[in-house]
Amino acid sequence: MSSATEMRRLLPAATCVTMLAALWLVFMVVPTEREMGIVQRIFYFHVASAWMAFIGFFLVAGASAVYLWNGSAGADRIAAASAEVGVLFCSLVLVTGPIWARPVWGVWWTWDPRLTMTVILWAIYASYLMLRAFGGEDDAVRRYAAVLGIVGVLDVPIIMVSVRLLRGMHPAVIARNEGGSGLVDPSMRWALAVSGLAFVLLGAWLIALRARTARLADELAMLREETG
């Protein structure tokens, strides 16, 4: 219990410090990219959000498996919180991406394999949240959500293979996207690492907050039931 309390105090502070450091690195230290210009700086937030989104989705699957295994209410709350936070960060990826793509690629959106995959994952976990919203508070719904959380992650490798079948791949674009030209300056790599850490900490903090809120709501409901 005390370590949980400590975590609760430590996470916000750690998040604030790393986030400020990331902002300083991205806006004050890193040189402006030659070809893409100032808009390239959004990349540090874009990629960092993508990392946290993926971590969130895999946490959903992990916590779902634990919930199906032993029925722990805590695992279920973590799965639900991770899905919300994962969808949030995935939305950030889908918003920051086009802002970068419009000046650099000339279009807001293209059905490039990576983009397609991100939007499908977003839809899978948005439907997970819909299931929980429509289903209500019920043990059966928690099990359904857990099944969907696991199936969703099983879908990921198949999506990765299948999107490569899509026509209209832009190899040059992907190569550029994969950091070939983007991160020439070592400070750029530092900025990305710190920014990634900041987003992961922020995500962890949000998940902890959401899971705690859900636990308190459960306890409150239980107390209400006891007192009639």
Place this chain on the structure above:
Amino acid sequence: MRAALAILAKDLRIEWRTRESVSGVFVMGVLLLVVFSIAHDARPDAAPALLPAVLWVTFVFTGLPAVQRAFLLERENDCLAGLLTAPLDPGALYAGKCAANVVVLAATQAVVVPLAGLFLHVDLLPGLPGLVLVLLLGNLGVAALGTLFAAVAARTRARDLLLPLLLLPLLVPLLIGAVTATRTVLDAGVGAALPGLRVLAAFDVVFGVAGWLLFGYVVRD
């Protein structure tokens, strides 16, 4: 195995006596194909390029209500509770339900595919063996996930909205594989369609096994 066959026989007998799914699927399939043809207003020479996409979208949207029905039937008179009290492995229940859905979906395809060829001016006969393989693999994938999530959706509010909402994003890789495989099978034969077929086969295996293992958590009370 015998239990699964019994479930399959039961579902097919219900369908044979009511013929509700098949007639609904027929009308729905015709309707969707007409809507697509009109909405796109393709010239006769441009229409064949649309075939793979129109075929699979029509198939999925006609097939889902049929899959959903298989579980709504079990809700009437609490049949599912009866099935669960029987000494029956949930895996066998899943296999039987899934097999019945494969049959219903195959009937859907038997309606949708020739009509799509007819409306979009594509002669499907030369590539038929390869096309049947693609259709079968796609059918199995939709049945594997459809059976699992129809059981989920049937037991929530807003189930008519929920089933497509849950299934469509998960089915995207299957649709990508099926559409590309259909296109290449018709253009260049089965050998060229291997990448798409592999995606379909992987999808079927992964979700067949996942559905079989996870079904117990869905139907348990």
